Amino acid sequence: MLNGKKVLFIITGGIAAYKSLELVRKLKEKGAEVIPVMTKAAENFVTPMSVSALAQEKVYNKLFDLTDEAEMGHIELSRSADLIVVVPASADFIAKTATGQANDLASTIILATDTKVLMAPAMNVRMWKNPLTQKNIKTLDENGIKFVGPNEGEMACGEFGFGRMAEADEILKEIEVYFSDKKLKGLHFVVTSGPTREPIDPVRFISNRSSGLQGGAIANKLVEYGAEVTFITGPVNLDPPHGANVISVETADEMYSAVHSSLPADAAVFTAAVADWKIKKTEQQKLKKQTGNLPAFNLTENKDILASVSKMKKNRPKIVVGFAAETENILENAKSKLMKKGCDFIVVNDVSLGTQTMGGIENTAIIVSDNEVETLPTMSKRALAEILVKKISRSLEEMDA
Numbered sequence: 001m002l003n004g005k006k007v008l009f010i011i012t013g014g015i016a017a018y019k020s021l022e023l024v025r026k027l028k029e030k031g032a033e034v035i036p037v038m039t040k041a042a043e044n045f046v047t048p049m050s051v052s053a054l055a056q057e058k059v060y061n062k063l064f065d066l067t068d069e070a071e072m073g074h075i076e077l078s079r080s081a082d083l084i085v086v087v088p089a090s091a092d093f094i095a096k097t098a099t100g101q102a103n104d105l106a107s108t109i110i111l112a113t114d115t116k117v118l119m120a121p122a123m124n125v126r127m128w129k130n131p132l133t134q135k136n137i138k139t140l141d142e143n144g145i146k147f148v149g150p151n152e153g154e155m156a157c158g159e160f161g162f163g164r165m166a167e168a169d170e171i172l173k174e175i176e177v178y179f180s181d182k183k184l185k186g187l188h189f190v191v192t193s194g195p196t197r198e199p200i201d202p203v204r205f206i207s208n209r210s211s212g213l214q215g216g217a218i219a220n221k222l223v224e225y226g227a228e229v230t231f232i233t234g235p236v237n238l239d240p241p242h243g244a245n246v247i248s249v250e251t252a253d254e255m256y257s258a259v260h261s262s263l264p265a266d267a268a269v270f271t272a273a274v275a276d277w278k279i280k281k282t283e284q285q286k287l288k289k290q291t292g293n294l295p296a297f298n299l300t301e302n303k304d305i306l307a308s309v310s311k312m313k314k315n316r317p318k319i320v321v322g323f324a325a326e327t328e329n330i331l332e333n334a335k336s337k338l339m340k341k342g343c344d345f346i347v348v349n350d351v352s353l354g355t356q357t358m359g360g361i362e363n364t365a366i367i368v369s370d371n372e373v374e375t376l377p378t379m380s381k382r383a384l385a386e387i388l389v390k391k392i393s394r395s396l397e398e399m400d401a
């Protein structure tokens with residue numbers, strides 16, 4: 001139940017605004033106090049009268065209102081809530097808040113608040129995929145704003161793809177998680193992320209295209225759920241997850257040592273794309289190009305981090321999750337990796353040419369365990385992180401039951 005929780009509910013100008021009414025109703029049923037704020041554009045999609053009737057509160061919609069300012073000013077409005085939700089969050093509102101604009105009541109509230117903000121973006125697929133929108137999302141994400149959705153699906157405009165607002169129940173669940181006791185509080189997770197670099201000589205290395213986006217999203221979600229996270233990352237161009245203990249490494253050997261010295265842990269999620277091989281003998285000086293004389297590199301296998309932790313006899317984490325990047329026979333390879341490595345879940349990604357999984361913002365994954373194969377649609381790496389963290393959390397709960 002959400003008794004006594006005060007939710008500042010901002011509705012912006014998108015076609016999905018009608019779905020916000022359902023969420024207002026559900027929040028009220030759960031006992032939350034809902035204070036509605038609407039942008040001018042939002043009033044083209046739902047009326048303040050219906051919002052006010054469902055919320056049983058007046059709707060705030062003007063920045064320059066003498067009465068409102070005297071009763072509950074915009075700063076107080078922004079600080080008095082336990083949580084601020086933006087449902088739907090239009091592309092325009094996301095852009096406005098990402099650039100720190102404060103030219104109406106809703107955007108001023110976001111800029112002025114120190115309360116957690118949860119946004120449910122909803123827009124046409126091209127608006128969502130536009131690099132400008134993605135840049136704004138990244139900026140807000142880095143500033144601690146949380147997102148739920150968007151999902152893939154049919155849109156009001158008739159197109160299909162990412163941009164459809166999360167359903168009311170999904171947003172409600174997210175709000176309930178926020179208000180629940182942090183589910184993973186007191187639990188230690190080790191998460192690896194990004195690529196490794198295996199040196200050839202002082203300037204050259206072998207590596208791969210991993211961006212570290214998926215591992216970062218998982219670590220962020222775990223922190224949100226209250227876990228203590230040790231985040232071991234190879235070289236990436238991303239800000240490290242807020243609230244995690246970050247260990248930066250370069251080679252697979254360094255990652256192996258960092259993982260083992262970070263144990264014990266309640267669970268380990270190995271997202272990193274660890275190089276399978278390294279150069280047997282790295283050169284101390286830069287190799288010189290000698291026309292007609294190609295250098296030959298002898299490779300040797302790197303230590304297997306996933307198998308080494310999965311097969312620990314003592315103090316093995318209760319849950320060990322491995323990631324597999326496959327380009328063919330995806331499911332068969334995932335099942336055989338699960339067996340061979342001895343982990344509890346394998347999340348297999350299709351990284352074949354054209355998928356843009358490695359380095360991209362979306363992932364198409366299958367989660368394989370001993371007794372289940374869950375095939376997921378293409379979704380944002382953030383959404384996949386959410387599904388995976390919930391799955392791990394449920395498994396840990398079942399183990400303790």
Ligand SMILES: Cc1cc2nc3c(=O)[nH]c(=O)nc-3n(C[C@H](O)[C@H](O)[C@H](O)COP(=O)(O)O)c2cc1C
Pocket residue numbers: 012013014015016039040041042089090091092093096122123124127
């Ligand atoms: C019929 C119609 C539907 C629209 N739907 C959306 C939408 O789903 N998402 C969105 O980001 N913008 C949508 N827009 C554009 C926004 O309403 C417009 O950018 C507006 O300025 C947003 O104002 P806001 O910052 O108050 O949200 C739509 C516009 C029209 C005319």
